[in-house]
Amino acid sequence: MLATPGRLPSAAQDRRWAYETKQDGQRVMVYLPGDGRVLLRARSGEDITAAYPELRPLGSVLGSTPAVLDGEVLALDERGRADFQLLQSRMGLAHAPARAARQAARVPVHLVLFDVPYLAEPLVRLSYVRRRARLEGLGLAGPHWSTPGAVTGHGAEALRATREHGLEGLVCKRLDSVYEPGVRSRAWIKIRNMRAEDVIVGGWLPGKGRLTGLPGAVLVGQRDADGRLRYVGGVGTGWSEAERVRLAELLRDAASDRCPFAPAPRVTGARWVAPRLVGEVRYSTRTRNGMLRQPSWLRLRPDLTPEESAAALPAEPGPGG
Template sequence: ARRAARQYPITLLLFDLLHLDGRSTLQLPFRQRRELLRELELKGPNWLTPPSYDADGAAVLAASREQGLEGVVAKRLDAVYQPGVRSPVWRKITDLMAQEVVIGGWRPGEGKRAGVVGALLLGIPQDGGLAFAGSVGTGFNDAELAVLTPRLKALARKRSPFVTEMPRERSKGALWVEPELVAEVVFRQWTPDGRMRFPAWRGLRPDKSPGEVRRVEQ
């Protein structure tokens, strides 16, 4: 455990205060809970209380984008804490980017998606060939899957079109296709190894050719 802690250091971020000195603070407004938390001055080698901002949310979101973060969480200052409840008084706001991609393969779906696409394997052209950029399995509707699946089957090939290494869990059971179809996805950010984080499907781009696809930068 100590070796893992040194190799993968973890920091506990304290965003809220639910109990203090043996008393519940759940019914206090968020503004007051945050003030009590700030007064505790909790900061150590592996824990800290991050700052909060009461105004100018657009500037905070822009700062998170510049630092490569996923976004921000906005909370009503007068809201009490509601355990186990998905409440509209807290909202996660993400800054999504759009990216054109080339489809290089797909994995069949399971359960309700049996017989159609479960996930698409996506790439971006680079010098030397198609670089793997991630997979997408969300954002489709039934009509799109009904059209997309036979189109992919018609483009079947035996070998992967990707020239970069793929995670085994992505390539296992994959069906490869000729890299001819261009699509568009939205995603949150690039990972250090050049893949899209949390991509979601937007649709095919018949107006684009694979040679026109370029990686967008944050």
């Protein structure tokens, strides 16, 4: 069952919803046949059990009771926050068990569980609140798995808490909702916390297809403590057609043979520009090396010069990285 992007339920509906922290990991369905084995499947349906050997003991925690659990595999940073970049070193190793075992010793994962569609019998027609009670009743807490709490009502406070703690966001789940396998349902609403910052445009990538002759993405940076323009990512979404055409004109006027970033990023096909255009972008988190995750364009900032903008890299890695 998948969540639909949206907003908080209204205050009048608040008590009809539960709120869970949105996790930044790999979604999995956990199959426990009741014979000591465990099978993990990704959203694609791929068997990824071998990628996470530290989760094998989960196969025996319910004894002979067969179950299907819904959850998310996380890699946690030194502050105990989910770090998707760390997790990437563990993903894709389902067909390399020896390497997966070595990585498990370096970057152990943690499985958070938030639903139980099957427990000795199908539970998909039960309400969320009843399924949640069954899940919590299992007492699934171990060295590499847990069942985080959910709160009923107080959605605005829950969302604010995720922002204050630098977490990815919130998932709102209607208390009376059934489990809908394979469906992106309005009964589950996901809200991603997004941040906005100024960036300096230092290059672009030509668009393809209907975007031929226009920028497909802009390459952006921010000043570090030494004043160097450090590359922080490519932004390819967020423009209207008219905005993209206008941006193309500005980029042509600023064309340069010299890369303004230090160090120069390895971006095939990049066209460089003089770093004089300032824009505002929205993004979810930063990677450990300061790159913006899921950036989208908000607007040009013609009111700011690169020297006047607040485009500066954080002194330490941002939330989530």
